[in-house]
Amino acid sequence: FLISLSFTHTETQMIMVDLRYLFVIILLCLGIKVLIQAINANRFRNKLPLPPSPIALPIIGHIHLLGPIAHQALHKLSIRYGPLIYLFIGSIPNLIVSSAEMANEILKSNELNFLNRPSMVNVDYLTYGSADFFSAPYGLHWKFMKRICMTELFSSRALESFVSVRSEELRSLMIRVLKKAEAEESVDLGEELKELTSNVITRMMFREKQPSDSDVCGKREEEVIKMVVELNELAGFFNVSETFWFLRRLDLQGIKKRLKNARDRYDVIIERIMEEHESKRKNVAGTRNMLDVLLDIYEDKNAEIKLTRENIKAFIMVNFLLKLV
Structure with missing residues (x-):
């Protein structure tokens, strides 16, 4: 009608x-x-x-x-x-x-x-509901992850096992700087140190440097670093809706859509790396990296606290954020 x-x-x-x-x-x-x-x-x-x-x-x-x-x-x-x-x-x-x-x-x-x-909307969403260790509320999960960090991930024994990694990457940095000095080119020391930190963290987190570093997995790990830099910008973005209480139900800056898009892309990349790591790590001998330790706890049915894949993804994300930015 x-x-x-x-x-x-x-x-x-x-x-x-x-x-x-x-x-x-x-x-x-x-x-x-x-x-x-x-x-x-x-x-x-x-x-x-x-x-x-x-x-x-x-x-x-x-x-x-x-x-x-x-x-x-x-x-x-x-x-x-x-x-x-x-x-x-x-x-x-x-x-x-x-x-x-x-x-x-x-x-x-x-x-x-x-x-x-304090709970922040941006950080809480990016870290899968504060599933990481650093922004998690004080409780059993926080205590368990603190103990894992102190005894497994960042213990003196664990850090000593990566001395060769740090030495190799520092040597590579010195060679790059020396070549630029011989060519009388300027050196952006800040960017060079960022790359040094990035390379060390990537090898400590994911795997030792191997001849196959140019493969798809290596490229994905580089994508993780780029994604983490983008996520850091979103985490620190001034959220008007969160700052003023009467705007909390509104998304004036469209930040929710940007957060979802960025985290979904990160999730796809890191999930593929974890799956490939799970399939290969049983056949590879040598020093365990941080992802090995986290996956061992994830697979341990008798663990004091059951880690989820979201816990691991959030931990990797924040670990890169704290050291790269």
């Missing part, structure tokens, strides 16, 4: 007026909600012995105090307010620590109270 609607000029004006009133009412309700939220936050703050804090503006908090160079602005604030400052970035509370003494109190004397990292 087709229904034809027609309005007179007067009726059209009345509809427009009604829409304007509706828009004003929506803005008014939103403003009242923001005001109530600010009042409640202020009351809550006054009841707690919180560190000193500058006067915050509604909605944006203390963003206006950070300026274009945030670390310099924070240094100036610390001179005025002391080594501990309580700031709001939008609606997210932050504790700013700017002295060695206070850092020692937080990271050592009161370690258990500060073990949990």
Whole structure:
């Protein structure tokens, strides 16, 4: 059925007026909600012995105090307010620590109270729901992975087994720099050191360097590094929807789609590497790499904590992030 609607000029004006009133009412309700939220936050703050804090503006908090160079602005604030400052970035509370003494109190004397990292939407999604060790909440999984890191992955014995790897890669770096010096070419030392770190981590994480390093698996490992750099940019991307509480249900920057696309591509690459590694590692003798250790725990039915493939993928991702960026 087709229904034809027609309005007179007067009726059209009345509809427009009604829409304007509706828009004003929506803005008014939103403003009242923001005001109530600010009042409640202020009351809550006054009841707690919180560190000193500058006067915050509604909605944006203390963003206006950070300026274009945030670390310099924070240094100036610390001179005025002391080594501990309580700031709001939008609606997210932050504790700013700017002295060695206070850092020692937080990271050592009161370690258990500060073990949990704040949940961030970007990082949480990229790490398969904080399935890694570094952003996981304090608990049985965190304790188990810490013990594995201390006794298996980053122990003195494990690091000593990769001395030859570090020596080879350092020698390669020196040869590259020497060749460029002989050719009187400039050397971007930052990029060279990044490549050194990348090569060492890749060989420690996945496998020893072999003549077949130019094969498909080797190329995929290089793709992992490129993907991790991209994921790091997304992890640190300023998410407006997360910063301001009244925008949390909106994806104004389209970041959710970008996060899903990037993690899906990473997942495909790392899954293929793990499958190929599983099929080949039983026939290859020699020093075990980090992926060997993680896969052994994954396959161990009697392990204290059962690792999932997502735990391994998230661990590899964050391990690259912490050392490459």
